[in-house]
Amino acid sequence: MENKIEKQVELKAPLARVWRALTDYREFGEWFRVALDGPFVPGQISRGHILHPGYEHIVWEAMIEKMEPEHLFSFTWAQVRYHDKSRYSSDYSSAPRTLIEFRLRQTAAGTLLTVTESGFENVPAEWRGDAMRGNDGGWAQQMLNVEKYVAEKL
Amino acid sequence: MSRKNSEGHARQPAPALVFAALGDKTRLALVARLSVGLPSSIAQLTVGSRLTRQAVTKHLRVLERAGIVCSTRHGRESLFALDPEPMRRMEDYLESVSRRWDEALARLKLFVEE
Numbered sequence: 001m002e003n004k005i006e007k008q009v010e011l012k013a014p015l016a017r018v019w020r021a022l023t024d025y026r027e028f029g030e031w032f033r034v035a036l037d038g039p040f041v042p043g044q045i046s047r048g049h050i051l052h053p054g055y056e057h058i059v060w061e062a063m064i065e066k067m068e069p070e071h072l073f074s075f076t077w078a079q080v081r082y083h084d085k086s087r088y089s090s091d092y093s094s095a096p097r098t099l100i101e102f103r104l105r106q107t108a109a110g111t112l113l114t115v116t117e118s119g120f121e122n123v124p125a126e127w128r129g130d131a132m133r134g135n136d137g138g139w140a141q142q143m144l145n146v147e148k149y150v151a152e153k154l
Numbered sequence: 155m156s157r158k159n160s161e162g163h164a165r166q167p168a169p170a171l172v173f174a175a176l177g178d179k180t181r182l183a184l185v186a187r188l189s190v191g192l193p194s195s196i197a198q199l200t201v202g203s204r205l206t207r208q209a210v211t212k213h214l215r216v217l218e219r220a221g222i223v224c225s226t227r228h229g230r231e232s233l234f235a236l237d238p239e240p241m242r243r244m245e246d247y248l249e250s251v252s253r254r255w256d257e258a259l260a261r262l263k264l265f266v267e268e
Contacts, residue, residue: 003173005248005251005252005255007252007255007256007259009259009262009263011262011263011266011267012267013266013267017266018266021262021265021266027265030265031258031261031262031264031265032258032261032262033258113259113262117251117255120244120247120248121173122170123247125240125243
């Protein structure tokens with residue numbers, strides 16, 4: 001089982017365009033659906049609030065790590081313990097954090113963007129309480145895959 | 155990052171423990187074997203494998219500490235069974251995070267390609 005998530009997407013846009021969409025705080029806010037208070041600066045905290053309908057009470061808080069132009073943009077963010085409005089707290093001082101990394105690479109078609117989120121081993125079970133439930137089919141399938149993979153190993 | 159065990163969750167193993175326990179091909183194979191069968195004894199799990207009894211026991215104890223496997227006494231031997239809850243919870247959580255990224259990246263694609 002992986003303890004990180006990795007996504008790749010090919011974007012039909014030049015590196016410079018993608019870099020701006022990721023690192024200009026207003027542009028980032030557009031597609032990420034977050035209203036940010038100010039520009040991203042490495043080593044500084046970025047704050048704002050989520051714009052997803054029903055989640056507007058949630059404060060966005062990220063620590064900007066690296067900004068290597070047209071190459072790497074990374075930050076850590078605090079996990080939200082309870083998204084539900086009645087139990088939500090904006091005090092993230094003891095919240096576990098995961099690391100988000102955006103890597104860009106030029107391709108013939110435009111830009112290959114790889115996003116990874118890692119550090120889930122730092123997120124205790126009780127912080128995953130109100131995550132959406134997956135389905136049992138997925139888990140069963142996963143188990144079959146594991147079985148196939150290790151069939152000859154034991 | 156250090157973290158104290160939170161109130162009332164003493165039984166829930168730390169996710170790092172779950173990941174570590176599953177990050178081993180032999181233990182994954184034991185998990186796969188337990189996932190399709192009845193609770194099994196160490197002797198049963200050793201049959202047909204290249205592992206010694208001692209090795210099987212050691213790996214089962216690691217899985218037990220991570221809460222993935224639980225054992226019950228049955229006469230003179232212990233029977234081991236899979237407890238999929240810790241893995242299921244982690245899986246569900248990663249699944250929901252993964253889905254949020256898919257949605258965000260789809261919006262980014264529209265945003266930069268228009």
